[in-house]
Amino acid sequence: MHKRFGRGGPALRWGGVALLALQAAGFAGLAHADDAVANAKAAVAKYAGPQTTWEGPTSAPAPAKGMKLVFLSGDEQNDISHLYGQFMKEAGAKLGWDVTVIDGKGSPTRWLSGFNQAIALKPNGIAIFADAASLKDPIAAANKAGITVIGMHAASLPGPQPDLGLFVNIQEDPREIGAAEADWAIADSDGKAKVVVLTHNEYQIAETKSMATRDQIAKCTTCQVVEYANSPASEAAQRMPQLTTSWIQRFGTPLYITSVGDNDFDFAVPVLRTGGLKAADVKLIGADGNRSAYDRIRKGTYQTVTVSEPIELQAYQAVDEFNRAFNKQAPSGFVQPPYLVTPQNVDKEGGDKNNFVPSNGYKEHYLSNWGVK
Template identity: 25%
Template sequence: MTATAWARRAGLALIVPAVAAGCGSSSGSNGATASGGSSSTGSIATAKAFVDQAINGADRPLPTSSPKPQPGKKVWVLSCSQAAEGCQVPAAGAAEAGKMIGWKMTVFDGKGDPATYAKGVRSAIAAKADGIILVSIDCAAIKAPLDEAHKAGINVFGFYGIDCNDPFAGGGKKEFDGQVDYGKKYGSFTEAVENRYARLIADYTIRKTNGKANVIAITEDDIAVVHYIWRGYLKWIARDCPDCKITKLPIALSDLLQGKLQGKVQAALTKNPTANVVFAPYDAAITGGVAAAVQASGRDKQILLTGGEGLTPNIEMIRKGQGQDFAAGGPPRWAGFATVDGLNRVFHGQPTVDEGIGQAVIDKDHNLPTKTSYYDGKSDYEANFKKIWGVGR
C-alpha cells in the first residue's frame, strides 16, 4: 500500500476495524431512497432526550473491584496499524496499563495487513505469550492463527472487532475469550454499536434538523462493523423520524484508499440539491474525501456532516467549523485500559464487567477536548483502575 493510501487510511479504526473482513451482502440497492414512515414507534422528543443525555456524557459507573493482577504475564497487543490514531492510541493505553500491573507488554504493528496480523499472532505464540489483545481487528481476518493461539493456551481479548461467531462474519466458532464490556443494557459489541453509537448519530441528526432531515447516508459492507453502524443509523432514523428522507450512497473501502470517495459524494450532492445532512459512518471517511466534497458543493453551511469517533483531525474540523459538524465521541486510551482490565478477569476465569465507557456529543458547543487532541471521555478512569488493581498508591 502506498504512503498516500496510508495517509487516507489514518484514523480508520477506533470504532472501525482496519481490515475488510467479515464481508456480507449489501442490504440496500444503490441510491435507494426511503423515508421514516408514519409507523414510527418513536418520536422526535425521544431522540432529543437521548441526545441531551449524551451532551452531558453517557459514561457509566466504572468497575469497583478487580481480581488481583498477576505480575509477569506476557501480553502481546496487536494493533491494526500504528499509523492510524484509532489503533495506536488504544494500543498504547493497553501497553501502559499492562506495565502498571507488572505485565510484560509487546506492541506489534499489524500495518493494516491481514498477513501481518497473522504473523503477529504467530510471533506471540512463539514468544509463549499468555494473552493477545486485538485492537480493531476482526476475527475472520486471522481465524487460523487464533485457533493456533488457543491450542497453545493463549487467551485472546478482542477490542473494537467482530468475533467469528457473528452472523455477518459468517456465524462460525467464537474465537475471542473476552471483549470490552459495555454493560447489560447494550449486550454484545454489535448491539452497542447499533443501539448506542449509531443511535446517537441518528438522534443528533433528528434533533439538529427538527425531524426534517434529507440525508445522504454513506453505507459500506466490506468492513463488518461499518455494516452495523449504518444499519443502526437507518434503524433509529426510521424509528424516531417519520418525516426524514434517506438516500443511500454505497461505497467500498477501496473508494477511500484510492481517493475516489470525494467524487462519489460530490456526485450524490449534485443529484440531491436539497440534501441537508451527510452521514459518514466513521471519521476517516470524512478526512478521506467526504468533508472536501461537502465544502466543494458550496453548501457547507447548509449541510450537517456527522462523523464518528472524535479523532484529532476531525476534532479540529469541528473546532474550526470546517466540514465536519459532529462526532459521537469514543475514548481510545480509556478503551486500552479497559482491555487490560478485561483480560485480567479472563486470566482469573471471571466474567468481564461493564467498563463504563460511554459516548458524548461533540460539536462546536459541547465536549471539545482540552487535555488531549482526541476525545477521551469524562471519567478519571486511570485513577480508578489503579485503585482497583492495587497499584500506584
C-alpha cells in the same frame, strides 16, 4: 337510481370520506414525525451530557506477574488504533507487563500476517483492533496454545464472544452509536434530513453501527436515507473524493453524511472545500473521535459531531480484562456509554486534548482495583 346516486350521493360522500382519511393519515404522519424529532432531541441531550458516573468494576483480582501482551493494531495510520497501543503500553507498565504493538496496516490479509506474527512471540494475551471473524482460525490456534485473545471493536457487539474465540470484546454498543448519529441528523434538521449512510462492512461492528443509523433514520417519516454506501476503510483515500462528489451531484444540498468512522472525512472535506460548499450545505456525522474530527467540529469545518470512543479507558479496561482471564475470572461486564461530541461540548470531557476522557475517574478506579499507583 340516477337520482339516488346523483350529485351529493354516495360517490361524493365516499370522496369526502377518502379525503378525510387521507387528511387523517397525513396528520398522523406529521405527529409521528414530530415524535421522532422530540425523541431525537432528547437522545442528543442525553448522549452529549457529562460522563461523571463510574459504571465499571469496583474490584479486581491481584495482578498476575510478568505477563506479555501483543496489540494487533488494525492500522497505525488510524490515530484511534495507534492510541490503543500507546495506552495499553502505559496501563501494562503499571503492572510490570510488556506490551508489543504490531501494525495490521488496514487490510484482512495484513491482519492475518500480523496475528500469526503475534502468536510466534508466544505472549500470554493478544488484543486485536481488527475484525475477529476474518481471524477466526488463527484466534482458535492462539486459544489452543493457551493465549487469551481480547477484541477492541473486533465484533458486532461488546461482551464475551466465545464463538469468535474472544474472552471479551471491548467497545461502546455500536447500536447506540449508530442511533446517536441518526438522532443528531433528525434533531438538527427538525425531521427533514436527507442522509447518506457510509459504512465499512468488512468490520462486523461497522455493519451493526451503520444499520442502526439507517433504521433510526427510518423512524422519522419525513427524513430519508438516500444511499447506504459500503466502501472498504483501507481505500478511503482513493474512494472518498469521488464518492463525495457523486453524492453532492445526485442528491443536492442540504445533505447529511454519516460514517462509521471519522477517518473517511479526512478525504471528504477537501472536496467540499474545493467545491465551494458552505458548512450548512453538507454536515458530516462521524464516530470514533479522531483528533481530526475534534478539530473539524471545533472550527466548524463541515463535521458537526462525532460519537467518541474513550480510547484510554478502553485500553485500561483491556489490561483489566486480561488480568481477570489470567486469574481464571469472568469478564467485568463493563460497557462505557457513548458520548456525542458537539460544537457546544467539544472542549469538555477531554475534548480540550482532542480525545474523549470521561470525567468518571476511570484511571484512578482501575489503579485502585489493581492495588498500584
